Amino acid sequence: MGYLLQSSKEILMIPAKGYAAKGPKAPLTPFTFERRDPKDQDVAIDIKFCGICHSDIHQARDEWGGSIFPMVPGHEIAGIVTQVGSKVTKYEVGDHVGVGCMVDSCRHCSPCESGLEQYCQAGMTGTYNSMERDGTAATQGGYSNKIVVNENYVLKIPSNLPLDAAAPLLCAGVTLYSPLMHWKAGPGKKVAILGMGGLGHMGVKIAHALGAQVTVLSHSMKKMEDAMHLGADHFFTTSDPETFTKLAGTFDLIINTVSAEIDWNQYLGLVKLDGTMVVVGVPEKPTPVHSFSLIGGRKSLAGSGIGGIKETQDMLNFCSKHNITCDIELISADKINEAYERVLKSDVRYRFVIDMATL
Ligand code: NAP
Numbered sequence: 001m002g003y004l005l006q007s008s009k010e011i012l013m014i015p016a017k018g019y020a021a022k023g024p025k026a027p028l029t030p031f032t033f034e035r036r037d038p039k040d041q042d043v044a045i046d047i048k049f050c051g052i053c054h055s056d057i058h059q060a061r062d063e064w065g066g067s068i069f070p071m072v073p074g075h076e077i078a079g080i081v082t083q084v085g086s087k088v089t090k091y092e093v094g095d096h097v098g099v100g101c102m103v104d105s106c107r108h109c110s111p112c113e114s115g116l117e118q119y120c121q122a123g124m125t126g127t128y129n130s131m132e133r134d135g136t137a138a139t140q141g142g143y144s145n146k147i148v149v150n151e152n153y154v155l156k157i158p159s160n161l162p163l164d165a166a167a168p169l170l171c172a173g174v175t176l177y178s179p180l181m182h183w184k185a186g187p188g189k190k191v192a193i194l195g196m197g198g199l200g201h202m203g204v205k206i207a208h209a210l211g212a213q214v215t216v217l218s219h220s221m222k223k224m225e226d227a228m229h230l231g232a233d234h235f236f237t238t239s240d241p242e243t244f245t246k247l248a249g250t251f252d253l254i255i256n257t258v259s260a261e262i263d264w265n266q267y268l269g270l271v272k273l274d275g276t277m278v279v280v281g282v283p284e285k286p287t288p289v290h291s292f293s294l295i296g297g298r299k300s301l302a303g304s305g306i307g308g309i310k311e312t313q314d315m316l317n318f319c320s321k322h323n324i325t326c327d328i329e330l331i332s333a334d335k336i337n338e339a340y341e342r343v344l345k346s347d348v349r350y351r352f353v354i355d356m357a358t359l
């Protein structure tokens with residue numbers, strides 16, 4: 001145990017270890033730091049597994065600007081409760097729990113009160129690369145062995161879901177579940193999942209379970225067989241220009257998960273009258289969109305960010321009911337930098353998950 005001296009009051013701290021980026025060009029290396037001792041409403045969690053989301057790479061390399069270093073990334077956290085604060089009512093020691101992309105929000109704006117904490121008007125507190133709401137310290141994420149989180153931002157992982165393959169549901173799963181529910185993917189709807197990486201492969205499984213007709217649009221042919229196994233009805237590669245003529249005006253909904261710059265105008269051409277393309281991928285640079293891409297066909301271009309806490313729990317329960325987990329490659333912590341390079345080459349089937357026992 002360590003101690004932090006603050007306003008002449010001693011606050012107990014819990015030692016933690018993990019992997020951190022010290023700067024935007026630095027590889028991730030072993031790092032020791034401290035977590036706060038659980039407050040009344042806090043839950044202390046032993047992290048067992050954490051997924052590697054492409055957002056971790058964007059932020060560790062400061063591609064979106066404003067990154068805070070040293071940074072312990074990771075917001076697809078699965079673990080076991082080891083301690084609860086005196087006022088905690090939702091969790092007990094031994095529970096299987098998850099933590100996703102946020103660990104706090106203002107709790108009283110209209111989005112927070114409607115269970116859409118990810119759209120908190122004062123800004124949600126990210127699990128890492130964010131400042132705690134009291135402004136005292138930067139948050140640190142899940143590439144580590146312990147975390148302490150307010151119980152209202154902790155999720156229950158249903159018992160039939162293994163913790164390693166469930167971890168990526170906390171971001172990849174809910175980021176696709178939320179727009180699929182909001183735009184009512186289901187029977188009779190033609191849904192395209194653009195980009196079949198960590199997010200996209202969850203989109204295929206969830207949209208299929210919702211009963212939609214699912215098409216995967218991928219930039220190579222390499223993932224065709226996998227797509228069909230995951231539940232896709234159709235597969236087309238966007239490297240073939242004919243795909244854009246064959247599928248013109250086809251989809252009610254396209255969920256664009258691509259992490260790189262692509263021409264959104266081309267993809268809006270695949271949306272049918274009154275249909276929508278929802279962007280969830282966040283490329284480094286802004287993307288130009290022509291008015292005519294939307295006007296012809298009264299189309300909508302929308303965005304969607306992760307999901308609220310209630311919706312994340314709904315998603316976990318949905319996945320439990322339909323036996324949906326992520327397809328993962330389990331790695332030891334010393335392979336994180338290698339994993340980053342493979343994610344950048346779209347060479348992961350379909351999510352890397354770090355085994356914290358290897359820290
Ligand atoms: P990922 O595993 O790397 O998947 C991205 C996929 O995009 C790749 O598998 C690939 O699919 C496609 N792609 C990559 N480079 C491409 C290129 N140059 N041209 C065309 N397609 C390309 O990443 P992820 O973890 O799923 O995350 C995807 C994006 O969503 C990232 O930008 C991430 O930051 C963002 N994100 C957003 C939210 C949100 O709340 N909105 C949440 C989490 C992540 P194919 O091989 O099938 O083409």
Ligand code: ZN
Nearest residue numbers: 053055171172
């Ligand atoms: Zn993520």
